[in-house]
Amino acid sequence: MTIVRQPTRAGVRDAAAKMADLLPPTPLLRARIRGVELAFKAESLQPIGAFKIRGAWHRLTALDEEARARGVVAFSSGNHAQGVAWAARELEMPAVIVMPDDAPKVKRDSTLSLGAEVVGCNRFTDSREKIAAHLAHARGAVLVPSFDDAWVIEGQGSAGIEAEDQFDEIGWGTVDHVVTPCGGGGLSAGLALALPDAQLTIVEPEGWDDMRRSLEAGWIEEVPDDAPYTSCDSLQTKRVSQLTFDVLSRRGATGVAVTEAEIRAAQRWAAAKLRLVVEPGGAVAIAALLAGKVEPQENMLVMVSGGNVDPEAYAAVLGRSD
Structure with a gap:
C-alpha cells in the first residue's frame, strides 16, 4: 500500500522559511468594505503574478x-x-x-x-x-500536481505565515478570519494549516463551487459536465483532492459562490481601491465581500491570489459598469 505524505503545519513553516530566503513578503494592503478595514494579501505581485x-x-x-x-x-x-x-x-x-x-x-x-x-x-x-x-x-x-501534493499545499500555506507576521507588525494581533479563492484547494488548505485558529471561508465561481458543496455534503462532489462558463480559468477544477478536502473539512471551513458580474465588480474595485490588476480567479474573495456573501470583520485577511489577466478581457471589464 502506498502511503501518501500528509501536509503539516511544520511543513508550512519550513516552506515559509524557504520563501523568506528567496523573496520579500508580498504587500499587505488595507482598505475598507462597508466601513470595516480589511487586510488584502497581494499575491498578484509575486514575480509570476500569483501565489503558485x-x-x-x-x-x-x-x-x-x-x-x-x-x-x-x-x-x-x-x-x-x-x-x-x-x-x-x-x-x-x-x-x-x-x-x-x-x-x-x-x-x-x-x-x-x-x-x-x-x-x-x-x-x-x-x-x-x-x-x-x-x-x-x-x-x-x-x-508536480497543482494542489494534490503535500509539499505544494505547505508551500501555498507560507502566505499565511507571512500574513500572520505582517498582522503583528501593524499591531493587528491575530488573523481571525481568512477569505480566500479556491480552485483545487491548495491555497485554502495551506492557509488552514498555517492559521489553525482562524475561521476560513473559501470562495469559488458559481457552477464551479465543488469545494463548497463537498464541505456541506461531507464527501467530494465533482463539478457537473454542464457547468456554466466562468472567466476564472485558474479555478476551473473539476474535482478537488482528498488531501485538500480532508484538511478543510477537519478545520470546519465553509464556502460561498460568486457570479460573473460580482467578479467583474471586484476586479474594478481592486483597481480603484488597491491599485492592483487582479485576474478573475484572484478577485473572487473580494467579490464575496462586496456582494455581502461574507460579512466584513476586524482582523480579516483577504487573499488576492493572482493578477495574470488577458489585456483585452481586462480592458473590457474595466469599461463595463455592471
Whole structure:
C-alpha cells in the first residue's frame, strides 16, 4: 500500500522559511468594505503574478539531485505552470507543462519565456492529468500536481505565515478570519494549516463551487459536465483532492459562490481601491465581500491570489459598469 505524505503545519513553516530566503513578503494592503478595514494579501505581485510560486518552490527544492536532473512535469491552465517553470529555471531543472489550448495567452507565453516546454491539450476532451502522468513516466520525471501534493499545499500555506507576521507588525494581533479563492484547494488548505485558529471561508465561481458543496455534503462532489462558463480559468477544477478536502473539512471551513458580474465588480474595485490588476480567479474573495456573501470583520485577511489577466478581457471589464 502506498502511503501518501500528509501536509503539516511544520511543513508550512519550513516552506515559509524557504520563501523568506528567496523573496520579500508580498504587500499587505488595507482598505475598507462597508466601513470595516480589511487586510488584502497581494499575491498578484509575486514575480509570476500569483501565489503558485510558493508551492512550486517548496516542492522542487525538496527533490534530490538525481530527481532534479530528470526534471518535472506539471499540468495547469497557467499560474501553477508559471510557478513550476520559474522554480525549475532557478534550480536549472527541465520542466514540461501540459496546458489547455484555450489557456490565456499571457500565461502560456510567460510559461514559455521561463524556459519550460509546453504540451497542449483540449480542456474538454483530454485529461491533462493523464497526459502529464504519461509524460512523467516516459521521461522519469517527477509529477508536480497543482494542489494534490503535500509539499505544494505547505508551500501555498507560507502566505499565511507571512500574513500572520505582517498582522503583528501593524499591531493587528491575530488573523481571525481568512477569505480566500479556491480552485483545487491548495491555497485554502495551506492557509488552514498555517492559521489553525482562524475561521476560513473559501470562495469559488458559481457552477464551479465543488469545494463548497463537498464541505456541506461531507464527501467530494465533482463539478457537473454542464457547468456554466466562468472567466476564472485558474479555478476551473473539476474535482478537488482528498488531501485538500480532508484538511478543510477537519478545520470546519465553509464556502460561498460568486457570479460573473460580482467578479467583474471586484476586479474594478481592486483597481480603484488597491491599485492592483487582479485576474478573475484572484478577485473572487473580494467579490464575496462586496456582494455581502461574507460579512466584513476586524482582523480579516483577504487573499488576492493572482493578477495574470488577458489585456483585452481586462480592458473590457474595466469599461463595463455592471
